Amino acid sequence: MRLTVLGGCGAWPAAGQACSGYLLEHEGFRLLVDPGYAVLPRLLELVEASQVDAVLVSHGHPDHCADLNPLLRARILAEEPAPPLPLYALPGSVDHVLALDSGPRMAKSFTSKDFEAGDSFDVGPFQVDSILLPHWVPNAGVRLTADGRTLAYTGDTGPTDALVELAGGADAFLAEASYPDRVPPESAQYLSSARQAAAYAARGGARRLLLTHLWPGVDPGEAVAVARGGYSGEVRVATGGLMIEL
Template sequence: MTTTTVPALSVLGTCGAWPAAGRAASGLLVEADGFRVVLDLGYGTLPRLLAHCTADEVDAVVITHGHPDHCADLSALGRALTFGDTRAGDIPAGGTRAGGRRVGRTPLYCPDGVLERVQAMEPSEDLREVFDPHPLPGSHEVGPFRLDGLLLPHHVPHAGVRLTVSGLVLAYSGDAGPDRRLGELASGADLFVAGATLQGADRDPYLLSAAEAGRWAADTRAARLLLTHFWPGSERSRAVAEASAAYDGEVLAADEGMSLTL
């Protein structure tokens, strides 16, 4: 008999641009049925990830775009996989677990340019020896999850992420700006994780404000809204208040170490 666990999210990092003292940049860990998916690995997220699992217990990685506050620690994860106890060797991509650990290359879902940018940090080790890249935007079956990546506006190619598992939906805007496709991304989501980089009257076609995140959560009838990607030093309670003015559901400010169920 198969046991189905309630999907859970752990916050690895919450800062945009660079991590404030004691914090990390963007990163989330999502778990369901014993399968672990990491969404973004910005500065300082790997040590927090390793508090949950070993490097070779990560089943898949999703990177929304090639800015280092979302992908820098993919290099660190690659080094942990390369120089740790598990070697990819000649094992095929998507290999099975041995003793609870992944063997074979770790599936990596990302837009064009991400792997090349991270590879530039480590030219002596080929990241493709430990990661098996798959394109975003696009749709994929990832363990028990359905992954849908939607192209969203940003300064570089960027994919918003919609994960569906056991009839539950997590939507993640990443670092994208406002766009009609956010409606498709977050429609009916049980949890909408949205950037709240901007506050007050500031607007940018490539970034979301807290107020815009609230409006999108309301328009898409998301059940809950989790704000993240805060500018270092910004007042997070203000972001919650601005989002709550447009959305009457539960609004939370992401915090390093926070855990939620979907």
């Protein structure tokens, strides 16, 4: 299983970067997780739009799904249109993005595969186990497992003991860490810090911690240093171009 980070900015893409976007590959199957702002150009540096086999969206905020629109356009408006793209998302969560284009042609560019947070299902070679996590909108944390290897991904989340279960024994815990240490009070129920991510990674026994969704302007070095204070395993920031074999 190979993870390639396409982007990891929170809220909006910093100069030269992209928001949340992760390409997960196994046995020739390519799963795009969270096509946020500016993810498509980074994806197209690696593969053609038609080579994506499925998309999984954690929640409906545009920094996690806005580039679904240009991805579908690139597939359906090509000289040889790609087949409908299986789209796994919480019910209604990406309707606002899909509404950017209308008409029968775009309607044929994807196949909806709605799921409820808490469901388990298969996407190609991956087993997906989902869990509802606290955020301003419904958000599904997911465990993606293939051949005994697991990537756990939070999407965006506030503090909850459910993260211990999500991180449990994962080969990599890809965890939202918008702030290094203290989350502003108005966001404390719905976003997390590097310190909190590290604590959940340690309690869950995750083998590797990848900090993502850092707010623009946050020092990645500070986030890593804070996380290392509460977690003894490998800690890295999920920046565009990072590739990890699980």
